[in-house]
Amino acid sequence: MVGPVAILILVLASLAIGSFLNVVIHRLPRGESLAFPGSRCTSCGKAIRFYDNVPLFSYAVLGGRCRFCKEKISARYPLVEGLTAFIVLALFTVYGPTVAFAAYATLAFFLIPISFIDWDTGFIPDKLVIPASIAGIIFLAAFHIVKWQVTWKSGLFGMIAGGGLLVFLMTVGKFLMKKDAMGMGDVKMLAMTGIYVGFPAVWIALFFGGVAACVYIMIALIRKRLQLKNTIPFGPFIAIGTLTYLLAGDFLIQWYLGLIR
Ligand SMILES: [Zn+2]
Incomplete structure (x- = not known):
């Protein structure tokens, strides 16, 4: 207890x-x-x-x-x-009191400053993403057997699938909108997240983050705080999506599957 x-x-x-x-x-x-x-x-x-x-x-x-x-x-x-x-x-x-808690709290201690710095400056610092990624790899290598659904394979694939999907979305976005909608900082940040949550969870986290970003954009447009031509920093929404997945992911997925049935 x-x-x-x-x-x-x-x-x-x-x-x-x-x-x-x-x-x-x-x-x-x-x-x-x-x-x-x-x-x-x-x-x-x-x-x-x-x-x-x-x-x-x-x-x-x-x-x-x-x-x-x-x-x-x-x-x-x-x-x-x-x-x-x-x-x-x-x-x-x-x-x-598990290794998973220690790992996810560590991740949160990086997601929080990354989000606020991205919000302020539109820039995601490598000085935070790289140490967080290294810490994630150490957690994977040392503790993957302990009560934690993320194995080292899932973690490494999560990193590649997370970064890779964003590179793909960036390329499509640039082709459709003729400008950069996201930056390499977002790609590295999602790859970092992928190490901690694994695959396919990293895509679910990105989906939650995308939903949060859409809600924010709609409210901001209605309140005239934002124009369609503006870009918004995506880092905070990656963080929101990741924490939503970690805290309520299973619940939200079950609820969503229940709606479909
Ligand atoms: Zn003073």
């Missing part, structure tokens, strides 16, 4: 990791060091004291403003912290 203390440690640890992911999201695209200097107010540059750097809690205590210059702190900081803890808890609820 997993006791409440273990759950509490899990939540606190994932909030702390979420806090670090904020640093990655902010600094990695700027080419800044992730370790030094410590956290600073992005407005006045003053060092943030350790007691003002407690995930979620400090944001609430400070009323979402810097202690020194009173400038608003982006609501994204507590959002990323809370989101990280929520995803880790949800994965733990589904997979329990």
